[in-house]
Amino acid sequence: MNKEEVLRLPSMPAASPSYPFGPYRFVNREYFIVVYESDPRAVRAAVPEPLQPVPEGLVFYEWIRMPDSSGFGDYTESGVVIPCTYKGQACNFVSQMYLDCEPPIAAGREIWGFPKKYGNPKLEITSDTLTGTLSYAGQAVAMGTMAYKHESLSREPAKTISSLTKTQVNLKLIPDVDGKPKIAQLVRYALTDITVKGSWTGPARLSLVPHVNAPVADLPVRNVLGGRHFIADLTLPYGSVLHDYLA
Numbered sequence: 001m002n003k004e005e006v007l008r009l010p011s012m013p014a015a016s017p018s019y020p021f022g023p024y025r026f027v028n029r030e031y032f033i034v035v036y037e038s039d040p041r042a043v044r045a046a047v048p049e050p051l052q053p054v055p056e057g058l059v060f061y062e063w064i065r066m067p068d069s070s071g072f073g074d075y076t077e078s079g080v081v082i083p084c085t086y087k088g089q090a091c092n093f094v095s096q097m098y099l100d101c102e103p104p105i106a107a108g109r110e111i112w113g114f115p116k117k118y119g120n121p122k123l124e125i126t127s128d129t130l131t132g133t134l135s136y137a138g139q140a141v142a143m144g145t146m147a148y149k150h151e152s153l154s155r156e157p158a159k160t161i162s163s164l165t166k167t168q169v170n171l172k173l174i175p176d177v178d179g180k181p182k183i184a185q186l187v188r189y190a191l192t193d194i195t196v197k198g199s200w201t202g203p204a205r206l207s208l209v210p211h212v213n214a215p216v217a218d219l220p221v222r223n224v225l226g227g228r229h230f231i232a233d234l235t236l237p238y239g240s241v242l243h244d245y246l247a
Helices: 003-007 040-046 102-112 157-165
Strands: 024-037 058-069 073-086 089-099 116-118 120-126 129-136 139-147 168-175 181-189 192-202 204-208 223-236 240-244
Touching: 024 139, 024 204, 040 073, 058 120, 058 139, 073 102, 073 120, 073 168, 089 102, 089 120, 102 116, 102 168, 139 223, 157 192, 157 223, 204 223
Parallel strands: 089 116, 089 168
Antiparallel strands: 024 058, 024 223, 058 073, 073 089, 120 129, 129 139, 139 204, 168 181, 181 240, 192 223
């Protein structure tokens, strides 16, 4: 390969790139989110400065089912998102993510700095219950349940669109070949081209189990406020640098 051919590659390995160029389109992306209050001190410890967690110590525990994702395929992910502010502007900090597919793990970490690790999440309907589970290294670490389609928000799609278009922030850390930091950034991005196909709320419960390599339980559940369930088509575009720790 010559220089031009190398620079035209979307990703590694050159023989079979892990993912194509973006942006990336998702069809029928299904979310299940449990909103809960946690220990504010634990939340503060999980959020990098200069982001500020909201004072209520809120946490979103999420499952996302993605059956049709351009460049990535069919997969499910689960993890922790923390509502924050940056210089007074509302945003969500993506703290932990576990999923079962290599291309979105590689792309997520390399492009946006998503905190992705390989795990085994599932999102399914079991009788009258929307059920999310996460296993890591063969051990159960999270289970969430929500009454299935308990209350429809179909008359208020703007609320769901607003939550999806909120600025998201990742901590991107990539070392240089000598092991020293090469990239240390807060990266921001926002979903676009959103079509909400259904949205519901309802009572929910969440159980987290301590695990050293999937420490979702480090943000303990103090009080569950409720569940959200919605389905949408959307696009994940490229992001931009919000804060550079090496500047």
